[in-house]
Structure formats: structure tokens, C-alpha cells
Amino acid sequence: MASTTVTPGRTVRKVQPIPQTRNRLELALWMFMRYSGLALVFLALSHFWMQHVLIGTHEIEFAGTQLRWGITGQPVTVEQLIWRAYYAVMLILAVAHGINGVRQVAYDYFGHRPATYKGLMYVVVAIAAIISLGGILALFMGAAAGGEAALR
């Protein structure tokens, strides 16, 4: 504007959100990496310290897991539900964070070969999906299955 005076101090301007979907995805994933990372600091570290340090791997027994998850065949307690939620959230965040991490690395080194890059990512996502689906199922539908297993 051809104004003849100037306001002292700093101008603040606004821009529209970036419209193209692909670009917004990069932004969203970038944000996700930061926030999921921050959440994982508490989830993953607390888990790790509890299981691997305080209890100690050598003391971990199948029975302990059965008790925490509530897969002993007994009715599920509130405490067990909270444990299940804790593990489910951690699992989802960690897997998603990990997959995107792998994607970033793969894009760096294989991005110039779109076919390789895509193929690699399909494999990674497929494995991750199967494993984490298994994990979730194990947590939530494990009551019945686990009960049976416990009897075996």
C-alpha cells in the first residue's frame, strides 16, 4: 500500500492454510512425529523402566503378563483395563511413529527409485499392520483366547 506513515513495531501477516492435500500430509506427519515422540517419552520410558529395569527381564514371567493384561480367564478388573489401554496407546503411537520414521529414512535413500521405495514401504506397512493388529487383538480379545491358553 502506498501509505505515507509507518506503524512502529513488527507487522504480523496471515496466510491461508496450504491447500494441496499431499503437502498437508507432510505437515501432519511432521507434527505427529513431534507430538507422538513427546507422548512416547512417558509411555515408552515408563514401560521400559518398569519391565526391564525395576522388575528386570530375568524376573518377567508369563504369569505376570497374564495378570496385568487380564488374560487369565478371570473377569477383567478396572486395573487390567487401564493396563490394556496403556499398552494399546503406546503400541499404536510407537508403531505409527516407527513406520513414519522408516518412511523418512527410506525416502532419503530410495526416493530416487520410486518403485523400490514404494515396494519397501508396502512391505514395512504390511508387516507392521499384521504385528500391531496381532498385538491389539492379543490385548483385547485375548481374554477368551488367553483363558483357553491358560488352561492348556
Add this chain to the structure above:
Amino acid sequence: MLTPLITTARESLRYRGSGHVLWLLHRVTGLGVVIFLGTHIFGMSMATFNPPLHEAMLAVYKTPLFSLGEIVLAACLIFHAVNGTRIAILELRPALWDKQEVATRWSVIITLILLAPTIAIMAFKSISYYATHGLR
């Protein structure tokens, strides 16, 4: 096909930058944790689907080699977590990049502070375990 990977890997090791080392470690530890996480979730879900397999894996957890690996895992996870926090905080507040050098130093210090007792406890527990149970 692997040229970018090879040059980057080679030159990444030869380049001398301070933030550079942290980036390299962040990447390596991140990938390391991903691999562990995969096997770990698989192993744990076997608690439901295949308890004998699960128990077999737990048994593997109790070997010296794995105990050593576990300490490495602890180092990876803790470093990745601390350094990731540094990145996340600084990037959500770009003005703080001024303090990059301080932040870098603190990343290393905090990692070490968290790591020292962790390793000590883990090592102590492992050693006393193998002392009583013997090596398998």
C-alpha cells in the same frame, strides 16, 4: 541403486559436524528401536496366541547375549527419547535454535544421567541372576 545410501553413509561418517553426530545417532537408534519393537510386539502377542512360544521367547530374554543387547536397547531408547525431545521442543519454538549448542550438550548430559543408573541396575540384576542361575 544404493549409491545415495553408500555415499551418505560414508560421508556421514567422515563429515565433522557437531549436530551431525546426534542426527546420525538419532537415526540409528530410531531404526534399532523399530526392529526391537517389531519382535517385541510379536513376542508379547504370543502371550495370547501361543503361550509356549511366548515362554520360549521369555527364556531367550534371559540369556547373557540378550542381556547385553538389552542394555544397548536401553541406551538407544533413552538417547532417542532425550534427543527427540530436544528436537521437538526446539522445533516447536524456533527462537530456541539460538540455544542449539547448549541443548546439544544437555541432550548428551541428560542421556548419560538417565543411562547410568539404568545400566547399573540392569547390569547388577543380570550379573546376580547369572550368578545364581548359572550361564545357560
Add this chain to the structure above:
Amino acid sequence: MPQYHQFDALVVGAGGAGLMAALYASKSVNTAVISKLYPTRSHTGTAQGGISAALGNLEEDKWEWHAYDTIKGGDFLCDQDAVDIMCREAIDAVIDLEHMGLPFDRTPDGKISQRRFGGHTNNETKKPVMRACHAADRTGHMILQTLYQNCIKNNVKFFDEFQVIDVLIEDGKCNGVVAVQLATGEIHVFHSKATLIATGGFGKMWKVTSNAHSLTGDLPAAVLRRGLPLEDMEFFQFHPTGVYKLGILLSEAARGEGAVFINDKGERFMERYMPTLKDLAPRDICSRCIYTEIREGRGIGGKDYVYLDFRPEQINKYFEADGNPKRIDAHYLETRLPDIIEFARVYQGIDPIKEPVPIQPTAHYAMGGIPTDNDARVLADETGRIVEGLYAAGEVACVSVHGANRLGTNSLVDLVVFGKRGGIAMAEYCKQASFRPINRDAAAKEGAAQLDRIRNNNGNERPHAIRKEMQAVMDDKVGVYRTGAGLEEAIDKIHELQARYKRIRIDDKGFKWNTDLMEAWELGALLDLAEVTAFAALARTESRGGHYREDYPNRDDVNFLKHSMAWKNGTITLKYKPVRITRIQPQERKY
């Protein structure tokens, strides 16, 4: 295979002058810029102080005052109509730069900020005036960047890292240039209606210089070889405070803050020469005094440098001795002279707060060059006949707005004002002119032959040895102090070097990025210019501005209020043309 290009307008050199011309020419005609460096690496980027224009943003100022200061600074050798044009159009040119995006520093009310600079005054009160527009201490850098940015915006065509080695001139008309593409070593012939030369200075004739390695006078030498004259070559500015051995400039601001010169005996020697102005005497005078000390054996350790001392306690001591109540401390200096202090720290490993800084005068700016009229059209002789289709602007040109000594900040003004005028003049010319036929194969062959002669030469002389000896003799005999005998000696030496140059041998016989070859070729250009400079200096038996003859220490308006023009065809021929004086009569130059 040589390659061939055709453009209406060609600009050789992508510094401030070249880019400005390209920007204006490309608005209406098909234009290309050829540069041996990437444009942003041109030497315009090193200019710090500022660009003067009588904007009057902070206090009253008039372009007429600017013109008067310029003419007086130039020791009355300036062509006054050209100076008037420059100072008047400087105002629009600076505003133009702002509109293009140049990030000038601002006054509190948002206007372009201005500051004081040596020699710029309010003509009525005689006090310094704030005339230099600045962008921190990176004004030249910002001008260069801004112009390049706008060239990109306007899709100007660039040939980066193409070195021009010949200008095609036939029947007094210019038809383009021959260049070598450095990356491949291929010869390219550029055919044009109009060509503008803006290749900057040529300070590499001297060893100690503030000039870049690339400032080797390629194009002035090329036009000289094509039978055109160079003007006022004897006038070269030596800046007193260059970093010892490197020549990097330490701005006058240091002495403005109280720094003093010290010789080997620890003596503040300027007191002896200039009892009143002392260390703040004009540039040329300071340079001369420093050399006197060195020659009389009082350089530090008997070597060729003295100290610039700005340790706070020393400055305070001198303030006290001068009866000046002002006192300063280290912090004050750090905030006022950050760049100078950094240069000393980086390049000499010396902390100027704790130790004195070794300095020596440094060859800085060419007042002379390719003669042009006020529209940047190149002149073929002393009568003002023009070379059709050939233009020149910037430091390489001699309009002459700087006369015998350039005022600080005026070079940047010269670039933008005459660069723009040149661009517009070229565009006008191209619209009505048509391409003259050229023999492109012959042109390419001649260009290639020039290089092959050097590439395949099997002598026993190393180009660097010749360059070193040339620089030594130029520093010694054609520097701040000159004498008839010394200049004659220099000319003999240059002739000897020219003969040896014919027997050089280079290591690199390849084509791609053969910097060995190009440096050797550039040496040929420097030798030619050195010869002309020494000749013109020998003939001017007076002292004026940047040219000081010990054997003729006074200005001689009766015999030498005139510009020299030098031709070289085998030997050097000198002619003279009068100075255009309009409003201001020559008077004694005292401040």
C-alpha cells in the same frame, strides 16, 4: 565446435553496473548477460559503506551539493555535466532499488536511513551531511543481490562462468564478443547489435589490493588491442588502511573512532606530517605518509607495514594528549567497529582491542578506464566520436565522474546511474539498428588461437613468476609515490616481462575448467594495462588526486587540467582531451 548465439543486447559482466543495464535493456529487447563469475560473486558485493543520494531523509540535502563534493573530491578533473547527471539521478536510482526490494536500513519513521561519509558536506555550513544510504555494512552485497533477484524475476538470460576474451569490432562498430565457456573450454561467439562492458576494476596489477582475484582487466585490454583508447589510466586510488599483505579494506571508521597510525619507534607519525588533521587527513595524504615512513626504515621491524592502533587505552591516551575529553572502552569499539575487528581477528589472528593491527595502503579503485559519454556509449577518440554498438559502465568505464580521486560511496552511485542509462540507451539503439554481418568462424578461430597459443606454448617462464614481478614493480614504482625515473624503470620492467610472457609455459593443457590457462591469459591483459598505466603516469608531470609525482608535487591546472587517452599499437600513444567544466571553477582543494 564453436557455438554461436545471437542477442539484440549483450552485457559483459554481472556486477552492479552490468545487472542494472541488463535489467533495463531486457525490458524491451532480447538481452543476455555474460559473466566469468556467478553474478552474485561479482566484486560489487564487497562494498560496505553505502550509496550516496541527496534524499534528505534526515537533514537538508541537495543534489547540487553532492555534485560539488564529488567534483572537489575528484580534484576538479571530473566532467561536470556527467557529475550533475549522476548526482541528480542518484535519487531516483536509490528509490528504484528500494522498490526492487533492497533492504535499506530505516529511520524511525520508516524511510531509508542515511549516514555521514568522508567528503560529503552541507555546502553552506561545510559540516558533514548524512547522505550515504546503507543496508548495514553490506550495501554493495545488497545491491548485487537485489539486482540479481530482479533479473531472475524478469527472466534475464545468463551465461554464467563464460569468460569474454575478445570484442568484435569492425569499421568502428561493435558486433559482439567471443567468450570461452569455462566448464568445457568451448569457444562461443556472441553476435549482437549492442554490447555493454561492465567488468569492474583491474586492481590485480598491484600485489596489495582490495580487489578480487578476478579483477584482471580482461575487457579493457581486449578493447585496447582492438585499437580503442583507455582514459585517465594514471589515476588509481590507494586506500591507506588495508590489512597487511592481504589488502582487505579496514574502513575509515576506525580512525573516525580515534585509531592512530604508529611506526616502528612507537611514534604517532601523522603528527609530524599533518599537525592539525593528524590521522584524519584525506586518504591520499595518509597513504603517502605511511609510505614515507616505510621507505625511511620506520616500517615495523623494517618491513613494509605500520600499525593501526585502536587499543582503547591508547586511544584514550591520545585523546588526552589532544585535549579531547572523550573516553572510550573496549565494549564501545566492539559495537562501533564489529566488522573491522572481525577482519583483524580472522585474518591476522590479532585482537585489535589488545594489539595494534598491521596495515599498509592498498590499491583500491580505478578512476580511469574505457572512455564513455553520458549515455555509456564508448568513445573512439579524444574528439568524442562514438563506437557504434559499444557501451561501458561501472568501474571499468571512465565517464568521468570521479576525476582524479573518487569520493567514498560514489562508485555505487556510478554503477546504478550509468548502468541504467547504458541499458536504456542500448535498448533504444537496438530497436532501430539491425544486426551487422559477422564472420563467425573467423571470430571463433581467432579466439581459439589466442588461447591455443598459451596452451601449447613451450617456453620456460612460469606465469606466476611474471605476475609476481609485475605486481612488485607496480607496488614499488607505480604506487602511491611516483617519480619520472621510477616510472621509466617500471616501463622497462614491464616490457621485459611482456617479452618473457611470450615464452611462458603452463602445466594444464586441457580444455575443461582450465584455470591455469585463463590465469595466464589474464596476466597478458594485466601486463598491457600496467604498461598503459605507467606510460600515462610518466606523461602527467603534476600531482593530482590519486596520482602523486614526487618530482612534480603540485597540481598544474595550466598544463594538465585534461584527461589522458592512451592507445596501444605496438607502443603507447597518448592524447589529451579537455575537462568539461560547467558550474564550478577549479580551486585549491583543502578541507
Add this chain to the structure above:
Amino acid sequence: MRAFPILGAAFSIPMKINLKIKRFNPETDKKPHWETYTVEVEPTDRVLDALHEIKWNQDGTLALRRSCAHGVCGSDAMRINGRNMLACKVLIQNIAKDGDTVTVEPILGLPVIKDLIVDMEPFFAHYRAVMPYLVNNDPLPENGRERLQSPADRERYDDTTKCILCAACTTSCPSFWARGEYVGPAAIVQAHRFIFDSRDQAAQQRLEILSAQDGVWRCRTVFNCTEACPRGIQVTKAIGEVKEALRTGIIQ
């Protein structure tokens, strides 16, 4: 007696160093190779001086770019002892002692043409891609004068105006080594210079360009760029500010 000592051993004691240079001549070599030269230098000489010493007195075939020789033109970025710097801005005494070996190689990630000279074209292509020029389509002030800008608004983008396009930053970035399509820190710095200029009106377009997959999100905050920048620009911070603008839609 002399009033001052002759300055620092600096000016008198020459030293010998070895320069191990990565050489490549496109006309004869298939692969680059290392060559070592021994030169006598003064401690206050620049690495550039040592390279000139070789070029002028030992081996004229050595090819490198240089111009200003004091760190302001951006011609001679190279990797010295494993780190990007300007050969003319680093003194030998700061990186080597008598008898030491200094390694010199071209900057990484751009095709090497000859010896220390790389093809800068991809670098400048990224630069051109971010619209590195002021866009303001409003009519000019009627009084024929400058557009106004407050000192605070001018200060906002001061840091990124210092860039000399030397490419030291971009070629120190692992993301760029891995993938040359990444626009790189230098181009982002240039975009920053205009995005945060209150006179400019094309921030939206620039941000859109930078939000592409090979735009700012490829920056992994490695910080090599900031460390390499000879102009002391806070490159990583500038990139962070661009990311922030993209995230929040606010430029301040």
C-alpha cells in the same frame, strides 16, 4: 629499542604443512584420487593461499574457484578437514600445526566437474525455485518515494539477507546428500528473506512451494548448515521459522 614486539610469531615463523587434496580431472581420470603436496606457509596464511602456492608454484593443473579472497563472494566453499568452509576465511594456524596434514575436497552432493570445482547448477535451480525476489503488486507511493518499513520490520529478516549463496550449508546437509531434490537450506534461507519482509506479498506462494515433499519437511534439523555458514546465519532457526509459518499460518 622497538616500542612493540614484532607481532606474534605469526609474522615470522613459516611452517610446513601437507595438503591432501582430492583431485579429479574429467579429461583423464575415471575416479577421483588423493594427492598430497607439501607447502611452506605462514601461520596466518589462509588455506586459499596454500592452494594458490600449489597452483602457482607446484602444479598448475589444480582447479578451484575463488574471487574476493576475504569471505564475501562465496566462490570457494570446500570441505576442509571434513567440514565445509570458505578456503579464504580459515587460517592455517587455526586448523593445523607444523607438519600436520590438511585434507581438502570438493563440497559434497553436487557433481564434481574438476578437482575442487562442482556443478553449481542444481544449487541455483533450487534457489530460483523459491521465487527469490520481492513481489509487491500495489501501486508505488504517489510521491515517487520509497515504500516505508519500520526498523523493527526491517530487522525481522536481517539475518537471512546476509547469504552469499556459497552453498556451504546445502552441501553440508545429509538430507541433501541423500536426495539432491531437497531444496536445501540455502534456498529456504532465501525464501525466508522474502517471506518475512513486510513489503512482500508472495509469502503464500513461497510457502506452498516449500511445503512440497522435497521442501522444508526434509530438514531433519541436523544443524550442519548453521555450523557451516560462513556468514554466521542462523540457518536452522530460519528454517524453523518457515516451518512455524506453515504450521500456524501466521508470519510475524
